[in-house]
Amino acid sequence: MAHMAYTTQLPATVGFDLDMTLIDSRPGIHACYVALSERTGTYIDADLAITRLGPPLAEELINWFPEDQLAEMADLYRSMYPTIAIAATPAMPGAREAIAAVQAAGGRAIVVTAKYEPNAKLHLEHLGIHPDEVVGDLWAEQKAEALREHGAGVYVGDHIGDVRGARKAEALSVAVATGPCSAEELSTAGADVVLADLTEFPGWLADYRPARA
DSSP states (O other), X not given: OOOOEEOSOOOSEEEEOOBTTTBOOHHHHHHHHHHHHHHHTOOOOHHHHTTXXXXXXXXXXXXXXXXXXXXXXXXXXXXHHHHHHTTTOOBOTTHHHHHHHHHHTTOEEEEEOSSOHHHHHHHHHHHTOOOXXXXXXXXXXXXXXXXXXXXXXXXXXXXXXXXXXXXXXXXXXXXXXXXXXXXXXXXXXXXXXXXXXXXXXHHHHHHOOOEEO
């Protein structure tokens, strides 16, 4: 990868993924899949499902329901989600501090996620995490739309799909190895920086100097 010259200006906007980046959504999603299975009488391996979080809901539901039922099941899942998943979901270590570090440096912190946007906002409100903007329903390369719109120079995520979104947006890809993808997988996918978790982010940001093309 080519190295670029550096400036001393911090990025105006830093984007963050949600599931397994800012929040540990496994307990809430597990409970919601169990409830959906009970409600529909359809077997869902919730233990397996939470090992592959990141892609849109339909990509998981297709493993358990016929294609012609996906829209109905997605709507049902999302309607059940607020009462089952929100309170069960904790923040990831360092999540609040990561958002605060961007804002304290004079930048804007936005969340760009594949999660249904109303539910994404409920998570953040419940946990007292206050980004400047939340954009939902975007996955992988689609995330570049929001990152470009908001002028994000950095995107932080836990999945190789997040790396792909950052690269399409020509933003620096900062990966955290807290989700289903290992540090090696994230690096191989093209992440510019790989951190163990968000507790390392404020220190990284303090030393960061954006690349100038």
